[in-house]
Amino acid sequence: MDNPLVSVIIPTKNSLKTIEECLISIKEQSYKNIEIIVVDNNSTDNTKEIARKFTDKVFNHGPERSAQVNYGVEQSIGIFVYKVDSDFILEAKVVEQCIEQVKNGFTAIVVHNTPDVRVSWIARIRKFEVDMYKYNITHSSARFVKKDVYKKIGGFNKKITAGEDYDFQNKLNRAGVRTGFIDAEALHLGEPTKFWLHMLKYFQYGKDFINYQQENKEESKKQIGFGRHIYLKNWKKFLKHPILGAEFIIYNFVKFGFGGVGYLIGKFKNYENRFF
Numbered sequence: 001m002d003n004p005l006v007s008v009i010i011p012t013k014n015s016l017k018t019i020e021e022c023l024i025s026i027k028e029q030s031y032k033n034i035e036i037i038v039v040d041n042n043s044t045d046n047t048k049e050i051a052r053k054f055t056d057k058v059f060n061h062g063p064e065r066s067a068q069v070n071y072g073v074e075q076s077i078g079i080f081v082y083k084v085d086s087d088f089i090l091e092a093k094v095v096e097q098c099i100e101q102v103k104n105g106f107t108a109i110v111v112h113n114t115p116d117v118r119v120s121w122i123a124r125i126r127k128f129e130v131d132m133y134k135y136n137i138t139h140s141s142a143r144f145v146k147k148d149v150y151k152k153i154g155g156f157n158k159k160i161t162a163g164e165d166y167d168f169q170n171k172l173n174r175a176g177v178r179t180g181f182i183d184a185e186a187l188h189l190g191e192p193t194k195f196w197l198h199m200l201k202y203f204q205y206g207k208d209f210i211n212y213q214q215e216n217k218e219e220s221k222k223q224i225g226f227g228r229h230i231y232l233k234n235w236k237k238f239l240k241h242p243i244l245g246a247e248f249i250i251y252n253f254v255k256f257g258f259g260g261v262g263y264l265i266g267k268f269k270n271y272e273n274r275f276f
């Protein structure tokens with residue numbers, strides 16, 4: 001058990017822009033006992049060909065990312081599974097630190113992923129927000145988990161496409177699984193570049209949000225609320241970066257506007273389906 005095999009599972013779909021950098025960062029991990037599993041969802045670019053340069057375990061499976069990851073776990077032979085998005089670059093010590101935390105008694109580990117600010121001005125605002133969530137369990141979810149625990153809680157819920165990671169963490173919490181954190185981070189390259197497209201995504205998330213909410217009634221109030229405690233706790237950050245802080249507040253209003261409209265539409269549709 002000193003050097004357990006870690007299965008890194010990467011769901012992909014037309015991930016050409018980032019997949020190579022992602023896979024290189026996994027190959028360059030200081031911890032070496034890793035198998036890489038790529039589960040592609042009918043890419044029409046060269047994602048699969050590139051992935052095959054790094055691993056023999058390249059599969060095709062759909063229809064959505066939760067199903068892809070669950071399938072990857074089925075194919076894995078590791079003691080631990082670690083879900084990595086195809087647009088992440090891992091710091092070299094990520095897996096090593098996860099294993100250290102396992103030795104400290106944790107069964108699930110959160111790896112903070114932080115926006116790559118080089119991508120766009122939106123990414124700067126998002127980093128201001130997302131970095132407040134580091135080490136905070138309410139707004140984080142484990143990606144590195146002991147495989148038998150992953151299976152016990154039923155993996156990712158295929159019905160949930162918005163908030164599936166929160167749902168996953170809530171299931172871990174309910175099962176009494178000890179979740180730990182590490183310092184090393186993943187860099188998120190796939191940050192939005194087009195503001196209105198980004199907002200449209202929140203509109204779509206909003207429509208699907210009801211599925212997550214139905215399964216996570218209590219937790220959803222804290223996890224997705226507009227005014228989060230964590231912002232108050234970080235009031236010094238707003239003083240230190242007043243312009244960025246103001247930009248974030250405006251961004252948040254627009255985001256919740258779009259998400260909120262989507263949510264109302266989703267809720268109405270759900271009501272319609274149930275009663276008509």
Ligand SMILES: Nc1nc2c(ncn2[C@@H]2O[C@H](COP(=O)(O)OP(=O)(O)O)[C@@H](O)[C@H]2O)c(=O)[nH]1
Nearest residue numbers: 010011012013015041064065084085086087190
């Ligand atoms: N957007 C999208 N991503 C998919 C799909 N299937 C698998 N993925 C993978 O799901 C992960 C997260 O997707 P991403 O677009 O980065 O979403 P984000 O969480 O909003 O940044 C990545 O590894 C994608 O390659 C799909 O149908 N659409």
Ligand SMILES: [Mg+2]
Nearest residue numbers: 085087188190
């Ligand atoms: Mg992404």
